[in-house]
Amino acid sequence: MRRQLSHEIQNLLDRGRDRQLRLAVTGLSRAGKTAFLTSLVNQLRHAGIDARLDLMKAARESRLLGAQRLSQPDLGVPRFPYDEAMQALATTPPHWPEPTRGISELRLQLRYRSARSRGPFGDKGTLTLDLIDYPGEWLLDLPLLAHDFLSWSQAQFAAMGDERRRFAADWLQALSEHDASDSVDESRLASLSERYASTLRQAREAGFSHLQPGRFLLPGELQGAPVLQFFPLPGLDESDRERLAALPGDSLYQTLASRFRYYQQHVVKPFYREHFRRFDRQIVLVDVLGALNAGPERFEDLSLALSTLMRSFDYGKRSLLNRLFAPRIDRLAIAATKADHVTPDQHANLTTLLETLLAEPLRDLRYADVPVRAFSLAAIRATEAREVAHDGRQQPALRGHDLEGAPLLIYPGDVPRRVPDAAFWQRQGFTFTAFRPPQSDAVALPHIRMDAAMEWLMGDKLR
């Protein structure tokens, strides 16, 4: 008890002195969150020794002394599996770290020499960095908090494109036997929910990202619980609200609505409250290349998912008071990950495309006067940029290994500056190859622009 209290006081002191940062690493599943966090920890651990962090001011001026993992504040949450991830990269052949299945936390303490040598606390400064990793699927539940069952159902069906509807046909067929006012028994409800969950899974396999509720894809400890047995109802209209509300408690609509409410209150809200409300900085990771590979409908879908998602965070300027009691995100980075999968001359296009993808939330952020910067980065760089003489000209190319381990020397293709029209996908499309991670030994992981992102996210605290 006493230990916890002193912990709290220390936290409060650190926050008051602005020596603590909670970094939100946001991204849908497969956007590269785990790789980003692994690389971040790795770079900071190796800072000042062999990590190349030239775009980070404190590291460039060799003021950054390194970082240490501390015991995390919340003892009930597993620790971020950094060692396991590094292990995955060090085996032969190396493979990417396992996708995240549950929530985990990590607290890092950075030590640096202050640029102004005369400070009240000597010239050595420390900065505590709190990092959280979680499955990207769960993140999509956050926008759910703004809905009730009726509006959620409507939104779900409105967001379904043709392709999504094809996956859902089977489930809709089964559902058409029931009316909102019917009373449906428990086992039937379970089987319907299972079918709905399977449409979500199919859609994810096909590359869609705007899939709610997230726990249906990755239930965690809730596997099989009735709280995960609900689904949106088709054909509901705002004008029916009163009629529906008057239905008896055991009707299909009422059962689903109450389960939806329970899901909101007992699954999403605690997750949001405990892990997502108190952030100071945020980086949004987006796998733009994956979305380009997948096609136009999925690209739209990703854009929609990201813009609804970013509404769940608080943005704005910080002051001492809200730093202590209601932290807000006062600086944001958006990053197109896996930039090592295209040649360096395409990076500018990648960044531009990312900005178009996030155009809607970026306008809101601009309005809130929150500084945003777009990056193209690769947390763990899997390829090497080369030049090849081809057709009598020097052409850029990438060298690496594909996922099976076969060596590759390819030019992966251009990245468009703007979202191409659907016809282009029909005609040509994109095929960006996936690469295997590099064999890691004891040295710092190679990266692209991690240093620039780190400078943007915490450089101002390391002065």
Add this chain to the structure above:
Amino acid sequence: MTDPRPGRRFTIEEKEAPAPGVDALRGAYTYEPAQISRPLDEVEAADEGELAAAIAPPRKRRWGLFLMLAASLGLGTLEAGQTLYAATLGGDWLAGAWSAVGLLALGLGGKAVLGELWRLRKLRRHARLRQRIDETWVQEDDTTTGADAMTLADALRGQMGLSRSHPHWQSFEQAHEAHHTATETRELIVHHLLLPRDRAARQLITRMAGETAVMVAVSPLTLVDMSLMAWRNIAMLDRIAGLYGLELGYASRLRLFRDVLRNMVFAGASEIVSDAGMDLLSMNLAAKLSTRAGQGLGAGLLTARLGLRAMRTIRPIAFRAEEQPRLSDLRQEIWQQLRQVDEASQTR
């Protein structure tokens, strides 16, 4: 005197001249979508070069002077050569020796003139490079690719007179990667190539300003003060230019000095106010010590300001607003030096 014109009646049928504008209203017209159309010509913004030329003082090309110099050099060489030839034929050794001396003098003069021209050209090239860097590197959008940035960086290295094996360039090359954008390259090059030189330049300015302050404070004659200051300031300018890899000849020094002075004279009012306010205050403070110390401090601050301006003018990549060295950083140090002199004089 002509008669006033008689009245005239118009008939209704008579064709009225259309009011301008009515006829100009054209109906809608649909073109074939496939028809070739071309974008409208954009109204060109006023040429930057023209604007600069309009602001800058008129540039006089002294062709006459140039021609005269070239002609006298050429004719002199011809004459001396002829005399030498005739002397060797005729055995008039004295005349021959004199003309040989003349030839040597002409050669030296020609070399000096060429050297001056060369250095002037280098200064001009320096200014051009600086402008190019400004245009491509300072803007935030990352349209310039890394390769372009690297060519520019290499040009900068050449201009600064660094070899490829210079440690600063080596460390820059190590830090630089193919995917770095222009802005990122700029950041790295500023850190690796320019910051060490900035630091040296600042130290130089502080030292020179401090010494000038002390010298003026202790020198007994105003005339000596003035010449001392002029001499020291020019020497400082030379050394700052040398730090950034610029070798100055007579003409280029003059031109640079003029640029620096012009920059100083036309510095923004706000900057002058903020600087001058503190300057006055510290001079008043120094004058409390003694009048001479006040004068010395004034002279020192002037030198420091000149040095900082020169630094800003010469540095191959222009300072960003937040990177600029400020006079206030130097003021304290100059003041310290003066204090030491004063204390030394008190104790004696």
